[in-house]
Amino acid sequence: MAAKRKNTDATASATRLEALRKTPTGIKGLDALTLGGLPTGRPTLLCGAAGCGKTLFAMTFLINGSTEFGEPGVLMSFEERARDLETNVASLGYDVADLVQRKQLVIDHVYIERAEIEESGEYDLEGLFVRLGHAIDSIGAKRVVLDTIEALFSGLDDSAILRAELRRLFAWLKDKGVTAIITGERGDGQLTRYGIEEYVSDCVILLDNRVEEQVTTRRLRVVKYRGSSHGTNEYPFLIDEHGISVLPITSAELGHSVSQEAVPTGVSDLDDMLGIHGFFRGSSILVSGLAGTGKSTFASSFVNAACGRGERCLYFAFEESPDQIVRNMTSVGMNLSQHVERGLLEFQAARPSLYGFEMHLARMNRDIEEFAPQVIVVDPISAFRGPSFEIHSTLVRLADICKSKGITALFTSLSTSGEQMTESERSVSSLMDTWISLKDMEANGERNRVLYLLKSRGMNHSKQLREYQLTNHGIHMVDAYVGPDGVLTGTARIAQEAREREASLSRKQATERRRREVARKRTAVERQIAELRASLETEETEVETLIEQEETRELSIGSERSEMASIRGLRS
Amino acid sequence: MSEKNRNHEILEKVSDEPVADGFDLRLYVAGQTPKSLAAISNLKKLCETHLAGRYTIEVIDLLVTPQLAAGDQIVALPTLVRRLPEPLKRVIGDLSNTERVLVGLDIRSKTGSRT
Structure with a gap:
């Protein structure tokens, strides 16, 4: 029982590891937001309106694959001729002809001219399979791009056959184990014009080119990615002389370390x-x-x-x-x-x-x-x-x-x-x-x-x-x-500073003056006190003299009185 | 596409020299599928009826020579390619609809103009 559970756990983890295998695109930012790249061995749908950069994206995927990751690639183009493609990406500094020569890249232009095709009876797209299979096997390709496979719908009448064959094609690509990008033109109300997103459902990336207030911004969104988490926002991307770069910006991150310097x-x-x-x-x-x-x-x-x-x-x-x-x-x-x-x-x-x-x-x-x-x-x-x-x-x-x-x-x-x-x-x-x-x-x-x-x-x-x-x-x-x-500020400040200085000077002078005044008052008061004290002293001495005289008088009166009494007594 | 690498059978060849208004036809198939076999027999029948004496047919099995698929821009199978007379014409399918094959190969209009 325990062994069995262990076994199922092991298979579960094995399939999970299988599911998480990814093929890096080498496009800066895209690998970050898909956490590693496109699903390995599965087709990815890349859709967007005309002029979104689908072909360039796909080309970059192939070119990076062969130059950076040692994975040769096959481009099956339904729209542009090989020579035009070479010229187009030459502006980004890619030498496609060299890659083709070194058997790192095969470009097969599938050209269907409706005017010269007559349909008579049953057919299938085995020819396409043969071509693709041959191209893949001839260089051992790991990456495949089908650039706007929906062009087939305009070249061939029987869409029922086409749909059945496309479904078979995508299954076949999976069996081949190649990582594929299938591009599709954006349709009304659906991701692609002919609804091929029905058949390619492992990973869908939407490119967008919006004009807002006369300014164009290219944006990219991973609509779905089966079996993997991915960034869900719309991310801007750039196409310029440095190639394609996607900007995965997550403003949620606040975990950066800080410096004290x-x-x-x-x-x-x-x-x-x-x-x-x-x-x-x-x-x-x-x-x-x-x-x-x-x-x-x-x-x-x-x-x-x-x-x-x-x-x-x-x-x-x-x-x-x-x-x-x-x-x-x-x-x-x-x-x-x-x-x-x-x-x-x-x-x-x-x-x-x-x-x-x-x-x-x-x-x-x-x-x-x-x-x-x-x-x-x-x-x-x-x-x-x-x-x-x-x-x-x-x-x-x-x-x-x-x-x-x-x-x-x-x-x-x-x-x-x-x-x-x-x-x-x-x-x-x-x-x-x-x-x-x-x-x-x-x-x-x-x-x-x-x-x-x-x-x-x-x-x-x-x-x-x-x-x-x-x-x-x-x-x-x-x-x-x-x-x-x-x-x-300016001269006003200078003027004000001068005024300040003047004011403080006059304040100082005023203080000085008051101090002197007080001192003067103090001396005046002290003088007054001295005078008063002097007059008081004079008064005191006068009073004392008077008291003395009085006492003397009293004494003399007393003696006179006794004298008179004795005189009176003697006489009586 | 060298002659040596070609692995095909020449079903019928009226003359080694291309006839002035001869039809040089090539039929691409992949293996012996019912569709392939039907196309081959339908083509033979049709050529005998309408182009007797002035056609060559090459049948190319792409399972054997897949490298030939890209050169002639083969997508659907079976594909009949009219290499001569110019311009290049293609008919796809098992050729069961004779009428459309004749139109596709410009035989119908030609015979029409003659009569």
């Missing part, structure tokens, strides 16, 4: 305002402010300092060209071109409207992967226009990517007006670990710049509003005057 800001006065004398490494920093408050200058200072320490920096510029930034920064005493020359600094400039958010993110992710920077700058995030949730999700994921890689990311954001947060600012505020707010103070016919630290997670920081100046040797802070009327 401080990264200097590049502005020593700003370092002093932060409790740890810099930003935490791997944190996200937002520098927000109005136009002309020096956001890019702060960003460049940070980059300049980082490159000076030998760190690698990636600068995503969405408003200025790299040359312009380099030129402008020389005016504040920064030579960024030396870092570019040393290969420590790389600019990636693109208009925000060039792609959708997802595309930008995908591109940035790829650039980050390739350049492996320690510091990135995105200047500015406010250049992204669109619904706030999209901006938010894009930036969340960008911030997550940076955090998971320990990259310190500095974002700048252009505020529209003094107090109001822009959409992008509001949506990212909670993401940012440190937020430096740059402000303009306009008064007395001049404009001055102040900054304050809105927040800085995990450290004590200065809460003071500080005036700063962009000088020809960098950014410098000035102690701002904070008085009852608010903050004074």
Whole structure:
């Protein structure tokens, strides 16, 4: 009994292992979100509308298979001729002709011209099987692509036969043990035009190419994947000169390790305002402010300092060209071109409207992967226009990517007006670990710049509003005057400081005066006291004299009286 | 496609020299399936009836020479290919519908124009 259960357990685990076998596509990101690749030995349906990149996807699968994984492949193309395919992927740097020559790849173009075919009686698609079988066996192919097999439906009349034969074909492919991609054109209300998803049900990947507000974004979704978990979201993907890359971004991850290390800001006065004398490494920093408050200058200072320490920096510029930034920064005493020359600094400039958010993110992710920077700058995030949730999700994921890689990311954001947060600012505020707010103070016919630290997670920081100046040797802070009327800056501050000095002087003088007055009063009073005391003493002496005289008089009266009595007695 | 590699039987050959308006036909099959056999016998019958004396038929078994499938763009089986006269024509199926084979091989219209 126990043995039997053990046995069934073993078979169960064996089948599970079997089910989990996957064939990597070599397409960055896709393997991550399918947890390893396409199901080995099974057909996968790749569907999407025209121009989604189905063929390119399939080609990449084959080419990567032969160049990276040692698995030769067969492409059976029902639409494009071999030569056209070669030309098409040559733009991605793939040398298909060479692969064909080295027997790593077979391209078979199946061409059906309805006009020259007459149907008479029963037939089957054994010819296709023979061709495919021959192609697979001739190079020992492990991967097969049938590029838009549904083209058969337009070439042949009897769709009942076709359907039966397709079902047989997919079963046959499974028997052959080849990992296949079958592409299909998107149909109305179903995944493919002729509903072949009915027959290919192990793994279905949907490609999509949407235009929103004149911006195109390619997206990919794994609709189903039998026997495996997979990422279920829509993921953006890129096709450019680097090939295809899918961006599997999971914003749910918050498990990245954090660093205690401080990264200097590049502005020593700003370092002093932060409790740890810099930003935490791997944190996200937002520098927000109005136009002309020096956001890019702060960003460049940070980059300049980082490159000076030998760190690698990636600068995503969405408003200025790299040359312009380099030129402008020389005016504040920064030579960024030396870092570019040393290969420590790389600019990636693109208009925000060039792609959708997802595309930008995908591109940035790829650039980050390739350049492996320690510091990135995105200047500015406010250049992204669109619904706030999209901006938010894009930036969340960008911030997550940076955090998971320990990259310190500095974002700048252009505020529209003094107090109001822009959409992008509001949506990212909670993401940012440190937020430096740059402000303009306009008064007395001049404009001055102040900054304050809105927040800085995990450290004590200065809460003071500080005036700063962009000088020809960098950014410098000035102690701002904070008085009852608010903050004074520039000449107003200087004037106010002068007034302050004057006032304090006069206050000092007044005190002195009062002190002297009191002293004078004291002497006056003391003198008075002395006088009084003197007069009192005089009085006392007078009184005593009088008392003495009185006593003397009393005595004399007494003696006189006794004298008179004796006289009277004697006479009587 | 060298002659040596060809593994096929030439069912009938009227002349070694191609006739001026001769039909060079090739029938692709895969093994001795009922469909294959039906196609072969249907084709023979049809040629004898309509093209007597001016046709050649090659039967190619793709199970033996699968490499020939791609060259002639074979997808469905059985496939009858008219290599000559130009242009290339194909008829797929077991050729049980004679009418459609004749149309497919442009024989019907030809005979029609003659009469």
